[in-house]
Every structure is written in C-alpha cells, then in structure tokens.
Amino acid sequence: xxxxxxxxxxxxxxxxxxxxxxxxxxxxxxxxxxxxxxxxxxxxxxxxxxxxxxxxxxxxxxxxxxxxxxxxxxxxxxxxxxxxxxxxxxxxxxxxxxxxxxxxxxxxxxxxxxxxxx
Amino acid sequence: xxxxxxxxxxxxxxxxxxxxxxxxxxxxxxxxxxxxxxxxxxxxxxxxxxxxxxxxxxxxxxxxxxxxxxxxxxxxxxxxxxxxxxxxxxxxxxxxxxxxxxxxxxxxxxxxxxx
Numbered sequence: 001x002x003x004x005x006x007x008x009x010x011x012x013x014x015x016x017x018x019x020x021x022x023x024x025x026x027x028x029x030x031x032x033x034x035x036x037x038x039x040x041x042x043x044x045x046x047x048x049x050x051x052x053x054x055x056x057x058x059x060x061x062x063x064x065x066x067x068x069x070x071x072x073x074x075x076x077x078x079x080x081x082x083x084x085x086x087x088x089x090x091x092x093x094x095x096x097x098x099x100x101x102x103x104x105x106x107x108x109x110x111x112x113x114x115x116x117x118x
Numbered sequence: 119x120x121x122x123x124x125x126x127x128x129x130x131x132x133x134x135x136x137x138x139x140x141x142x143x144x145x146x147x148x149x150x151x152x153x154x155x156x157x158x159x160x161x162x163x164x165x166x167x168x169x170x171x172x173x174x175x176x177x178x179x180x181x182x183x184x185x186x187x188x189x190x191x192x193x194x195x196x197x198x199x200x201x202x203x204x205x206x207x208x209x210x211x212x213x214x215x216x217x218x219x220x221x222x223x224x225x226x227x228x229x230x231x232x233x
Contacts, residue, residue, distance in 0.1 A: 009158065033220045045208065074150040091160060095220045103168055104149040104212040104220050105176065108160040 001059040002027045006096050006109035010108050013082055021077040021112045023092030029053075034068065034075045035106065040088040048090075051075065052098075062094050082116045120144050122186075124225035125210050131199040131232045139194040139228050141209030149212035151176075151222065152184065152193040161208065167192055172205040199232045 003026040025034065034049040037098045048060065051068050056085045059066045079086055093106040120202040143150065148169045151177075153161040163176030181203055183195045196203055206229050207214045210222040 004160075035220075043206070043227050045210075045222075047221055047223070050221055076189070096130075098219075102220070103166060103174075105151070105163055105166060106161075106220065106222065108162075110158060110160040 002046050002094055002096075002107045003036060004109035005108075006083050006092055006112045007091075008112045009110070010113045010115070012115045012117065014070075015084060016081050017116075018080050019082050019114065019116075021090050021114065023075045023077065023109060025075065025092070025094045026071050027073075027094060027097075029097035031098040033098065035091075035093040035095070036066065036077050037091045037093065037108075038074075038088045039091065039111070045091070049078075075091050082114075084118055087114060087116045095104075114118075122209055122211055122223050122225035124207075125232050126225065128226060128229045129231070131196075133199060133201065133229065133232060135199050136195065136197050137199065139196070139207055139209070139230070141192045141206075141225060143192075143209075143211040143223070144188050144190065145211060145213075145223070146189060147211035147213065150181075150186070151210045151212075152192070152194045152207065153208045153210065153226075154178065155204050155208060157184075162194065164194065164207075196230075199230075201232050204230060204232045 005024045032053045034051045038046045065078045082088045089111045092109040093109045122143045137209045151166045152164040165184040169174045209225040213221045
C-alpha cells in the first residue's frame with residue numbers, strides 16, 4: 001500500500017534560519033510522481049514541485065530546494081534563509097504509478113506546520 | 119480565468135440535514151477530485167471523476183455522493199450530515215496530461231461544521 005509520512009508535526013524557526021522538512025514514502029511501484037504543496041494561513045493549497053521517480057537530481061528554485069533519494073524513499077524540502085511569509089503547512093504527496101490507468105489521485109502526508117518567527 | 123471555484127466557503131449544518139458543495143472549473147480538465155482535510159490528518163480523497171458521467175470512490179466515500187453531468191461541474195452531496203463530517207473540503211482538478219499530469223489545482227476550500 002502507498003503511504004506518505006511527514007514525521008515533523010510542527011517546526012518553529014527564527015527568520016533567516018535554514019529549515020528542512022522531511023518526507024518519507026512507501027510504494028511498491030517503480031514509476032510515480034512526488035509532490036510538495038504549500039497551505040498558507042489563508043487556507044488554499046499551492047503546488048510547489050512535481051518530481052518524477054526517474055529523476056533523482058536535486059532541484060533548486062530560489063530559496064527552495066528539494067532532495068530526492070530513491071534509495072531511502074525520501075523527498076525532503078529545504079528552505080534557505082527562511083522568511084515570515086514561509087509560515088504555512090507543507091504537504092508531501094505521492095501519485096499512483098505512471099501508467100495509462102493513472103487517475104491522478106494523490107496520497108498526502110499529514111503535513112508539517114512551519115512557523116517562522118521574526 | 120477563475121480556476122477551481124467552490125461554494126459555499128462556510129456552512130453550519132444541523133445533524134441530519136443535507137447539503138451540496140458546489141465545484142466548478144473553467145480549465146476544461148477531465149479529472150476532478152474531492153478531498154477532505156481534518157486537523158493534523160492531511161487530505162483524504164472522498165470521490166473522484168475521470169470525465170463527465172464517470173465517478174468513483176476514494177478512500178473515505180461513506181456519507182457522500184457525487185455526480186458529473188458536465189466537464190465543468192463536480193458537486194459533492196452530503197446526505198444526513200453527521201458531526202464526523204465536520205471538516206474542510208477541497209475540490210481539485212488535474213492539469214492537462216501532456217504537461218501537467220497529476221498536478222492538482224485546488225479550490226479555496228469549504229469549511230463545514232455539523233452541530
């Protein structure tokens with residue numbers, strides 16, 4: 001069965017600190033997508049990144065970076081020089097296998113609440 | 119370009135009442151979803167649809183029904199509301215398969231309280 005675990009329920013940092021959000025997943029499939037979504041206090045869910053299971057290269061987008069390690073089934077998210085506006089709940093998610101029957105359903109982790117204090 | 123629109127944003131129901139959460143998207147997406155978000159529990163899939171006229175159950179479908187008569191609309195109906203259905207409900211649609219496969223665009227959410 002597929003499962004996504006975000007063991008960190010809440011993290012609190014001071015502005016400008018670096019912070020890493022952990023995500024561990026379980027799947028028997030060999031092809032899949034992994035995602036991170038952000039939910040700011042306003043409540044909407046915002047897509048951040050999609051990573052194909054074939055692509056283990058790290059990705060950097062501004063202050064955000066993602067480390068995908070298939071060997072440890074982890075897809076961790078690091079925010080460098082955190083800012084107050086980064087305060088949000090962050091969700092990691094896993095897709096079904098990438099085949100013609102893929103319906104787009106996602107399995108979400110429990111979420112990590114990040115609080116960045118000024 | 120509205121994206122995914124959900125109504126209402128807030129609603130309080132009494133036990134046993136029924137209501138429909140509306141969801142509409144203007145992106146011509148075939149795949150649509152209803153998730154519920156309980157505190158500390160992440161999002162759980164209620165129902166989904168891969169196109170007009172086709173719906174299927176997700177992880178937590180009990181107490182809900184859906185229909186998909188058009189590509190644009192995917193309403194979620196609660197029959198006989200129960201306190202366990204107090205939650206925030208999110209509707210989502212999936213991007214075009216050519217480039218946005220499995221990338222979900224979410225509505226703003228509907229907060230439902232059953233008393």
